[in-house]
Amino acid sequence: MIVTSGLTLFSIGLGAAAILGVASKLLYVKEDPRIGLIEDSLPGANCGGCGYPGCSGAAAAIVAGKAPASVCIVSDAETAAVVAGIMGQEVIEREPELAVRDCSGGTRAEDAFHYEGALDCRAAHLLYGGSKTCPEGCLGLGSCVRACPFNAIHMGPAGLPVIDPDECKACGNCVDACPRGVITVSGMSARLLHLNQTTDCLAPCRQKCPAQINIPKYIEQIKAGDYDGAVMTIKERNPLLVTCGRVCPRPCETECRRQYVDETVGINMLKRFVADRELRSGTHLPVACAKDTGKKVAVVGGGPAGLSCAYFLRRLGHSPTIFDAMPALGGQTRYGIPEYRLPKADLDWEIQGILDLGIDARLNTSFGKDFTLETLKADGFETIFLGIGAWQASGMYAEGEDLDGVMGGIEFLTAHALGQKPETGDKVIVVGGGNTAIDAARTCVRLGAEVTLMYRRTRNEMPADMEEIVGAEDEGVKFKFLAAPARVIGDENGRATHLEYYEMELGEPDDSGRRRPVKKEGSEARMEASLIIPAIGQKPDLGCLYDDGEGECPLETTRWQTIVADPDTFQTAIPGVFTAGDVYTGPDLVISAIGDGRKAARSMHYFMTQDHVPVPETTQKGMIPYTLFKEIGQVERKKRAVLPHLCHGDERNCTFNEVEGSLSEAEARAEADRCLRCGLVCYDRDADAPTDRIENANT
Known part of the structure; x- marks a missing residue:
């Protein structure tokens, strides 16, 4: 019986072995030897940060073509190159x-409700979006901390995640875990290409800045003494910070929440402080550029x-060449802004820092004369940017304005910037109320003339910066308000000697919101003048777009002589041709031209590297209404x-030395400390300040 049972079991086992033997021959799966080689090349961390189950899973995914050779987030570029070599690939x-x-929220955001x-x-977000009043702010419950496999994130004392850059591997687990989009993974190019989104943490000042500079960040860096960091933060949006520190009219400060406590933060003077610190060092901080793409771009x-535009294109890896008709770069910042506001040596230093990134410049080269759109394309330029400015002065529409002794403001x-020394004589009349008029008037004062500035409205309606108006008054410029030119009177030699003008009165508001000036009949009067300078507007000279000044313009233009372009992409009617600056907007701010130049560079980059220019639906275009509240509580008042x-009294009137200076380090740190570090709705409160809210405290 026992023998029979044993034989039976032996037979069954022998049959099973035979079956398995046959099956092994039929079902044998040979492992690709590259999997083992790749796994041996990986660091063996088995962290899962790549999204696959350990290094063996990553190796199998690479061989299967489901993951790139650079999938491992722990290893370095050398490892990726080895893996690529095994796969017969080239790693880029x-x-x-x-x-x-870049977000507020946390403990600074008030609770809309409480729950347990x-x-x-992620769970809290499902409950009515979470308890915080800020719709985009951090909820502070630390899902990102638990999701990070490298212990690179911890929650800081403000209830916000703090990221350790030395430990972060950019795996993106924290991004996936956050339901609010508080954390992003990005590199240099992504930051340069990013447009403000309504889902970003945008303080009101940052929303208003035409260049989209991260103002709260660079002020926080100044407060911490990280001045180089502040410079680099600004340079992610603005390569002309020395210039803007002197001439920007600070639209950002008009939306500063601090104004509802005492006075706005001196945002621009803080920018100037760090810009001048770099300037005085004599050395430009190193600016990183992406790997060369080999793509040629023309910037006209x-x-x-x-x-x-050229700066940001170069930083994105392209090869821009700037063409300019003048003997030096700078445009209106060089030829339209006097030395006492912007020393040309400082401008030269700043522009040289841009060119040193690897940008070519061809000067004394006129568009429409020395080259055209067609010749640029024939020379291999893949995209073209038109930024030819607005150099043509608008007339006074007054009889006799073509006489000698009448010279447009710009x-x-x-002419003065080029050293041509235009004759002013003893009595100069400047007609206009903008910054160009003020600059011309203050320049003539320094040349020894008695200057009267004539404006058809009142002082309150002048579009010039108030500081410039006050500066002109301090330097002796006389103002003739509610007066408009009627005709220029000349002598027998055709030289202007007097300006006849009408007295005006203000009527109903016009499209600009200012009251329209209306002529008083029978109010004609005359004023003696050795030089009359109309400075009542500028417009682009588009003659360069026509063949020999005739024919049909290849680009769509407006009745204001500006070029039409898509407001989101800045692309003109000709594919591959983009524009920005005064030739697109008409005369505008330097900071607006800088901001639009970057946006045009962004579009040109996508045009050359992708099939379309992405403009997300959440792109911020106007102020975000719910962030513009005026009740600011628990904040101590601090003096701005x-x-x-630098110059005082007669010294200002007889030299072109720079008038304003820069803050000291102590002053800058104190001013930075006034910043409330605003987010969408959050701001820093002072623990010892009264808890009652302040509404319109400065009115």
Whole structure:
């Protein structure tokens, strides 16, 4: 019986072995030897940060073509190159990336309601979006911390995630875990290409800045003494910070929440402080550029828009060449802004820092004469940027304005900047109320003339910066308000001797919101003048777009002689041709030209590298209404800093030395401390300040 049972079991086992033997021959799966080689090349961390189950899973995914050779987030570029070699591939070097958190919320955001039991950000977000009043702010429950496999994130004392850049591997787990989009993983190019989104943490000042500079960040860096960091933060959006520190009219400060406590933060004077610190060092901080793409780009016009466009194109890896008709770059910043506001040596230093990135410049080269759109394309330029500015002065529409002794405002300032020393004589009349008029008037004062500035409205309606108006008054410029030119009277030699004008009165508001000036009949009077300078507007000279000044313009233009372009992409009617600056907007701010130059560079980059230019639906275009509240509580009042004056009294009137100086380090740190570090709705409160809210405290 026992023998029979044993034989039976032996037979069954022998049959099973035979079956398995046959099956092994039929079902044998041979492992690709590359999997083992790749796994041996990987660091063996088995962290799962790549999204696959350990290094063996990553190796199998690479061989299967489901993951690139650079999938491992722990290893370096050398390892990726070895893996690529095993696969017979070429690994393309990728920009370093890092997880970043640019968000408020946390403990600074008030609770809209309270609940218990939701201890995860994702769960809390499902309950009416979370308890915080800020719709985009951090909920502070630490889902990102638990998701990070490298212990690179911890929650800081403000209830916000703090990222350790030395430990972060940019795996993106924290991004996936956050339901609010508080954390992003990005590299240099992604930051340069990013447009403000309504889902970003945008303080009101940052929303208003035409260049989209991260103002709260660079002020926080100044407060911490990280001045180089502040410079680099600004340079992610603005390569002309020395220039803007002197001439920007600070639209950002008009939306500063601090004004509802005492006075706005001196945002621009802080920018000037760090810009001047770099300037005085004599050395430009190193600016990183992406790997060369080999793509040639033509930038026509070397003013703020063109310089900005070329700078950002170069940083994105392209090869821009700037063409400019003048003997030096800078556009209106060089030829329209006098030395006492912007020393040309400082401008030269700043522009040289841009060119040193690897940007070519061809000067004394006129568009429409020395080259055209067609010749640029024939020379291999893949995209073209038109930033030719607005150099043509608008007339006074007054009889006799073509007489000798009448010279347009921008023409006068340009001639003076070129060292041509235009004759002013003893009595100068400047007609206009903008910054060009003020600049011309203050320049003539320094040339020894008695100057009267004539404006058809009142002082309150003048579009010039108030500081410039006050500066002109301090230097002796006389103002003739509610007066408009009627005709220029000349002598027998055709030389202007007097300006006849009408007295005006203000009527109903016009499209600009200012009251329209109306002529008083029978109020004609005359004023003696050795030079009359109309400075009542500028417009682009588009003659360069026509063949020999005739024919049909290849681009769509407006009745204001500006070029039409898509407001989101800045592309003109000709594919591959983009524009920005004064030739697109008409005369505008330097900071606006810089900001639009970057946006045009962004579009040109996508045009050359992708099939379309992405413009997300959440792109911020106007102020975000719910962020513009005026009730600011629990904040101590602190006095705003004042820029020092370098020249005083008669010294200002007889030299072109720079008038304003820069803050000291102590003053800058104190002014930075006034910043409330605003987010969408959050701001820093002072623990010892009264808890009652302040509404319109400065009115």
